[in-house]
Amino acid sequence: MSNIATDGTPLAANPLTRAVLEIDEYAAGLGWDQPARLFALVDTAQLRSQEPGLADQLGIGEESAAGSLTPIEQEELPSGTALDEFLATIAWPEVIAGCALTVERLMLPPSAEASIPDDLDDAALASWVAAHPERQEVRMTVAVLRDGARESAVRLREKDTASEVLTGADLVPGLATALKATFEA
DSSP states (O other), X not given: OOSBOTTSOBOOSSHHHHHHHHHHHHHHHHOSSOXXXXXXXXXXXXXXXXXXXXXXXXXXOHHXXXXXXXXXXXXXXXXXXXHHHHHTTOOOOTTOOEXXXXXXXXXXXXXXXXXXXXXXXXXXXXXXXXXOTXXXXXXXXXXXXXXXXXXXXXXXXXXXXXXXXXEETTSSHHHHHHHHHTTOO
């Protein structure tokens, strides 16, 4: 049995993983060098019953509603605001089951992290990483539910295909913790 759906995206066992992969695929369709994007995750069946008009607009039929999550993109994040500062301002209404964020970053392999100079401020560190020959451009999609469940998808720019997307609950723990905090306000 193949682990790839007919459209090329990996099959996912649970609703949160499916939502993360759906968001990753959406972001991939927009291309690289995009701003961070925030999504509310709503229970699809609840959305279908409480907002049938919206569900119809989103193309959510009765058959797709049971046991799934629907990502709904939020307004664009304010430019010039640090991501952690922005996340600290969010409080979700009870109807929102979870949230997700997709963001692009430069990452270094662990072998390169040991050579980072100690005396760099944030701007200098960002410049140092951007100039490093082993840097990797990645798109991270991280989602959390109110109950603490979390999932992540990481896509390397150099391996930009759905079959190369890495998934796991603890791939981006700091961002998952920051997203979870948006439900504790």
